[in-house]
Amino acid sequence: MIQGNLRKMPAKVVDGKVHYELKLGDQLVPLADLIGEKVALNFTGQIHCIHCGRASKKSFSQGYCYPCFKKLAACDTCIMSPEKCHYFEGTCREPEWGDKYCMQSHYVYLSNTTALKVGITRGDQLPTRWIDQGATQARAMFLVENRRMSGLVESLFKSEVADKTNWRNMLKGLEVDINLEAEQERLINRLWEGLDALQNEYGLQAIQELGADNVSHEFVYPVLEYPSKIASINAEKTPLVEGTLMGIKGQYWILDTGVINLRKYTGYEAEFTR
Incomplete structure (x- = not known):
């Protein structure tokens, strides 16, 4: 298990193919070998501002606490x-x-x-x-x-x-x-x-x-199968996000149980298991 505050997935392109990593705090998990495998992200309910680090009940502008949201030029x-x-x-x-x-x-x-x-x-x-x-x-x-x-x-x-x-x-x-x-x-x-x-x-x-x-x-994305219908996963309502990772595109995980925009939860603490 790896635990940390979620950040935007880093990505690089090699010969036109996109390769992603999951970033939790300072830890990076290569995701290429996990396509087609069972994975889980368990959101703990803790949120920390990506600028000042303070605990926050809500995230603003993809990862900021409210005081930073009101004062930073980035927001x-x-x-x-x-x-x-x-x-x-x-x-x-x-x-x-x-x-x-x-x-x-x-x-x-x-x-x-x-x-x-x-x-x-x-x-x-x-x-x-x-x-x-x-x-x-x-x-x-x-x-x-x-x-x-x-x-x-x-x-x-x-x-x-x-x-x-x-x-x-x-x-x-x-x-x-x-x-x-x-x-x-x-x-x-x-x-x-x-x-x-x-x-x-x-x-x-x-x-x-x-x-x-x-x-x-x-660009070619690591996707085994695209869904015919989109079911969006809300991590605040369903903290345990799990299923077979069918692909990654943009900042979305495509699971056999639904899709989740990981960037939306920047600053949220989560536990990753496979």
């Missing part, structure tokens, strides 16, 4: 809506944090998570961001100068493309191949006036379309 509304970034107004909750994570270059990308999707991420979060969303294909389109600019470009593309993943379809494995390069060209041709307006306002260097050497990426 501000502009994290979910980057076009609302207010750093330039001098009102960032933590300017040093903003310097490190927001005031640096970001990518605007297209991905396939059973449907075409637009998204943004820092460069050091690729391909992690794509894997966390369960994307089977992904392609960066633009390199932009900061997080706010990525949000402005993403908002422009949201008029044509969804920015959310249909997680139920993603867990059913309903993907169809999409020519992301062709979709990028099509969308830019439709939205060039809006892109030009942003460049005219913020400068040509603010938004740079990636060149001819840009490539699309594909």
Whole structure:
């Protein structure tokens, strides 16, 4: 048995195949050999903030206690809506944090998570961001100068493309191949006036379309069998989560007893057995 506070599953890509680890505190459990095996996570009811470590009755914004949720820049509304970034107004909750994570270059990308999707991420979060969303294909389109600019470009593309993943379809494995390069060209041709307006306002260097050497990426997830119907497991109502691990995709475990989003329970203490 291994016990600790749950963290987001680390993942790496080897020859296009995604390999996951379960992280409990400082302990890592490779999961590749456990696909098809019986596993169990027993949630103890204890929650600790992933920032300050204090005990909390409830988790906010995937792992924070309420005081940290209210004061940290990582929990501000502009994290979910980057076009609302207010750093330039001098009102960032933590300017040093903003310097490190927001005031640096970001990518605007297209991905396939059973449907075409637009998204943004820092460069050091690729391909992690794509894997966390369960994307089977992904392609960066633009390199932009900061997080706010990525949000402005993403908002422009949201008029044509969804920015959310249909997680139920993603867990059913309903993907169809999409020519992301062709979709990028099509969308830019439709939205060039809006892109030009942003460049005219913020400068040509603010938004740079990636060149001819840009490539699309594909990912294969460790899934033996996708469920035909999705039954979501709530660890607060069912603390003992057990069954045969049929696969992992995004941050979800696919069990023969249902699916569970482990990232939702970041900071929760759990005991893992196999």
